[in-house]
Amino acid sequence: xxxxxxxxxxxxxxxxxxxxxxxxxxxxxxxxxxxxxxxxxxxxxxxxxxxxxxxxxxxxxxxxxxxxxxxxxxxxxxxxxxxxxxxxxxxxxxxxxxxxxxxxxxxxxxxxxxxxxxxxxxxxxxxxxxxxxxxxxxxxxxxxxxxxxxxxxxxxxxxxxxxxxxxxxxxxxxxxxxxxxxxxxxxxxxxxxxxxxxxxxxxxxxxxxxxxxxxxxxxxxxxxxxxxxxxxxxxxxxxxxxxxxxxxxxxxxxxxxxxxxxxxxxxxxxxxxxxxxxxxxxxxxxxxxxxxxxxxxxxxxxxxxxxxxxxxxxxxxxxxxxxxxxxxxxxxxxxxxxxxxxxxxxxxxxxxxxxxxxxxxxxxxxxxxxxxxxxxxxxxxxxxxxxxxxxxxxxxxxxxxxxxxxxxxxxxxxxxxxxxxxxxxxxxxxxxxxxxxxxxxxxxxxxxxxxxxxxxxxxxxxxxxxxxxxxxxxxxxxxxxxxxxxxxxxxxxxxxxxxxxxxxxxxxxxxxxxx
Numbered sequence: 438x439x440x441x442x443x444x445x446x447x448x449x450x451x452x453x454x455x456x457x458x459x460x461x462x463x464x465x466x467x468x469x470x471x472x473x474x475x476x477x478x479x480x481x482x483x484x485x486x487x488x489x490x491x492x493x494x495x496x497x498x499x500x501x502x503x504x505x506x507x508x509x510x511x512x513x514x515x516x517x518x519x520x521x522x523x524x525x526x527x528x529x530x531x532x533x534x535x536x537x538x539x540x541x542x543x544x545x546x547x548x549x550x551x552x553x554x555x556x557x558x559x560x561x562x563x564x565x566x567x568x569x570x571x572x573x574x575x576x577x578x579x580x581x582x583x584x585x586x587x588x589x590x591x592x593x594x595x596x597x598x599x600x601x602x603x604x605x606x607x608x609x610x611x612x613x614x615x616x617x618x619x620x621x622x623x624x625x626x627x628x629x630x631x632x633x634x635x636x637x638x639x640x641x642x643x644x645x646x647x648x649x650x651x652x653x654x655x656x657x658x659x660x661x662x663x664x665x666x667x668x669x670x671x672x673x674x675x676x677x678x679x680x681x682x683x684x685x686x687x688x689x690x691x692x693x694x695x696x697x698x699x700x701x702x703x704x705x706x707x708x709x710x711x712x713x714x715x716x717x718x719x720x721x722x723x724x725x726x727x728x729x730x731x732x733x734x735x736x737x738x739x740x741x742x743x744x745x746x747x748x749x750x751x752x753x754x755x756x757x758x759x760x761x762x763x764x765x766x767x768x769x770x771x772x773x774x775x776x777x778x779x780x781x782x783x784x785x786x787x788x789x790x791x792x793x794x795x796x797x798x799x800x801x802x803x804x805x806x807x808x809x810x811x812x813x814x815x816x817x818x819x820x821x822x823x824x825x826x827x828x829x830x831x832x833x834x835x836x837x838x839x840x841x842x843x844x845x846x847x848x849x850x851x852x853x854x855x856x857x858x859x860x861x862x863x864x865x866x867x868x869x870x871x872x873x874x875x876x877x878x879x880x881x882x883x884x885x886x887x888x889x890x891x892x893x894x895x896x897x898x899x900x901x902x903x904x905x906x907x908x909x910x911x912x913x914x915x916x917x918x919x920x921x922x923x924x925x926x927x928x929x930x931x932x933x934x935x936x937x938x939x940x941x942x943x944x945x946x947x948x949x950x951x952x
Contacts, residue, residue, distance in 0.1 A: 454510040458533030474529040482518035489516040515550040526554040529564035551593035558690035560602040566609035594621040598950040625666040664745040686753040700758035704931035711923035715865035746782030756934035762790035766802030780820035787827040796834040796937040805845030825850040834937035843868035861919040
């Protein structure tokens with residue numbers, strides 16, 4: 438009366454599923470410098486924590502007696518596991534089975550893992566390799582008809598982006614729906630050399646645009662530089678480490694708050710170097726990342742998107758153990774002016790902070806929007822106003838430190854002016870409708886041109902005007918609330934993080950993420 442026979446058959450089928458596409462396909466995967474999907478899941482998750490769902494799905498071939506003669510597992514592995522002890526949902530494409538193309542219940546498995554992440558309020562990690570559930574011309578023969586394209590995942594993508602952290606890793610040649618699954622995330626990483634991403638791969642592109650190699654068409658250097666993905670990893674192992682670190686700053690869902698970590702870094706620590714961090718000459722650049730490192734908890738800054746929108750630095754950090762979102766201008770890139778790409782980066786980052794209840798620290802050095810013919814062709818003002826909208830719609834606690842330039846429309850939205858936001862200025866800060874150096878040519882053109890020595894006259898006028906632009910003059914009129922010694926900044930920011938902590942409210946944001 439035992440069911441042992443059925444359990445034996447269950448174990449046999451599980452073993453067939455674990456074999457994936459077979460030894461030859463696994464060998465080819467390894468030869469390409471890539472792990473198999475099961476090796477990836479094991480490397481990403483805490484040891485022994487993976488609980489697979491749908492392992493028996495696939496395509497079976499039966500003999501004349503109705504016995505299973507051969508079995509090809511579905512090329513998507515889904516389930517639950519843990520990262521640093523916290524539960525997560527994971528979905529991984531198996532490129533060893535039909536190159537990751539869509540078959541054997543992939544649609545239903547994709548939907549289930551998205552639903553599971555949403556309803557159990559679990560972070561979701563997508564390990565994408567191939568079309569990621571997309572189509573194949575072979576399906577015409579397999580199905581006997583041409584299926585109508587359906588956006589069957591889109592509702593879940595947009596919904597989950599407002600509910601749980603979603604991380605997507607491009608780990609191979611990712612095309613079509615696979616590429617969409619990568620970018621429809623809060624944080625995405627592409628592996629250098631071994632991964633590429635395309636709307637359509639080289640064989641399809643060749644029909645209309647000629648021959649291209651995979652990396653030439655959609656290599657990591659392209660998409661980590663244009664913002665289609667956030668970051669590039671040198672290896673799969675590093676991509677998994679970046680995933681774990683990103684998730685460590687966030688709650689499991691919007692219905693929780695980011696947790697405080699233990700901190701052994703003194704909140705009152707003061708770096709003497711900060712008093713000279715910003716040069717007195719406004720034309721000289723300085724190292725904003727060094728300033729960031731001096732202000733946040735030691736080794737806690739996790740930069741996001743370093744290779745794109747480089748005028749702006751974005752990342753996650755901790756202050757006295759509290760997670761915060763950190764935004765800063767980078768004077769080494771166009772003086773920190775906001776280009777169209779930088780504005781996109783700001784929008785995406787502020788939405789992330791708003792969604793997961795992260796207080797924002799903004800180290801401000803913004804000379805305005807980028808100007809010139811290319812800036813106009815890039816529709817900079819359009820993307821700039823999207824960034825402005827994101828900031829003005831944000832409700833998370835916000836602290837701005839005016840480090841240097843605060844000019845123009847981009848400078849005006851260094852924080853949400855419709856509500857209380859903490860704000861302080863360094864003595865090096867300057868602000869106005871436009872930078873003095875650029876504005877002199879327009880405001881004093883006739884006086885400069887009429888001078889016997891125009892260059893000397895320009896220097897004289899600039900020195901005179903700068904006296905009125907000093908921050909202490911603005912403090913007299915309460916146009917700036919506080920001017921502080923730069924060496925006191927960490928203490929103040931840690932105080933801000935502590936004040937902000939009880940103000941954070943769990944729940945879904947009033948507006949959704951802009952993918």
